[in-house]
Amino acid sequence: MKSVATRKAELETRRSVLMSRIEEIGEELDAHDSKDWEELAVERESDEVLEDLGISAQNELRMIEAAMHRIEEGEYGYCVKCGSKIAEERLNVVPATPFCRTCAQSR
Structure with a gap:
């Protein structure tokens, strides 16, 4: 059985990973400056995937923040x-x- 301190450390590590990922996604989204229509279309498709990954990371980050609050309480x-x-x-x-x-199943 893992201690709460161990769980907290794991959550903090995961939070750091997610924050870095969100930052990298933002930088990637801001880096597009293609002038070619074909390249722009490919970039737009990639942007949608990146945005979905970012949203997923943000949702997980909110869950971690809530778990950290429950730990403190x-x-x-x-x-x-x-x-x-x-x-x-x-x-x-x-x-x-x-x-x-x-x-969780009843939700």
Whole structure:
């Protein structure tokens, strides 16, 4: 069983990775200055993929921030909906999850 301190360190590491990724995506999106229509079309398609990746990273970052808040409040590892303890196996897969398996399935 991992300690809350270990989980917090893992979440902080993941947060750093996501923040770097978001920054890189922003830089990539700002770097396009193609004048050729064909290149511009390819860049636009790439931009859509990058934007989706950025949105996904931002969503995960929000989940991590919420988990960090629950750690500070002493509520980490407990379902925010029903209050049950979240299974260790679930936290291993989704460390920032706010829900136990039952409540996550009912959503």
